Amino acid sequence: MSLEENDLIGFLGSKVVMVTGAGGSIGSDLARQVARFSPLRLVLVERSEPALYTIDRELREGWPSLPVVAVVGDVGDRERMLLHRARARPTRARPATVTRRTPRRSRTTACSAWGTP
Numbered sequence: 001m002s003l004e005e006n007d008l009i010g011f012l013g014s015k016v017v018m019v020t021g022a023g024g025s026i027g028s029d030l031a032r033q034v035a036r037f038s039p040l041r042l043v044l045v046e047r048s049e050p051a052l053y054t055i056d057r058e059l060r061e062g063w064p065s066l067p068v069v070a071v072v073g074d075v076g077d078r079e080r081m082l083l084h085r086a087r088a089r090p091t092r093a094r095p096a097t098v099t100r101r102t103p104r105r106s107r108t109t110a111c112s113a114w115g116t117p
Contacts, residue, residue, distance in 0.1 A: 005037075012037040018090040019044055020075050023051025028058075035059050041067040043088040045081075047074040 017039045021027035023046035035042060042059065046052035049072055056070040069088070073080050 008037045012039045015039050016041045016043065016088055016090055018085065018088050020046075020073075020081075022046045023048050023055050028055045031055055031059060032062075035063045035066055038063075038066060041069060041088075043069045043071060043084070043090070045071045045073045045075070045084060047072065 012034060017034050019027055019031045019034065019042070022031050022044035027046070028051075031042065031044060044052060044056055044059075046055070052070050052072060056068060059066065059068050071084055073084055075081055
């Protein structure tokens with residue numbers, strides 16, 4: 001384990017982390033990486049119910065002691081996202097956001113993570 005990983009365990013271990021776009025390839029990978037550091041709670045937000053179910057089940061099986069909350073939601077729905085953030089109470093710090101462009105449709109997808117102070 002490297003020094004950076006020890007720092008992440010100390011940092012994330014006391015945090016509620018919310019990952020949006022949790023069912024996509026980037027969001028699910030981010031959720032798996034966050035789960036490794038045993039946050040206080042991991043909140044998954046995804047608009048696709050089947051994708052959310054898949055990552056939720058994977059995390060619950062892989063990290064049975066990790067409290068996971070699965071939320072069907074769309075980051076484009078501002079009011080619902082504010083409600084989800086108020087319930088989960090992740091940090092108000094800047095989100096770590098990854099944006100990628102899909103070449104065929106010129107569509108942008110995003111996922112992000114927040115943690116409580």
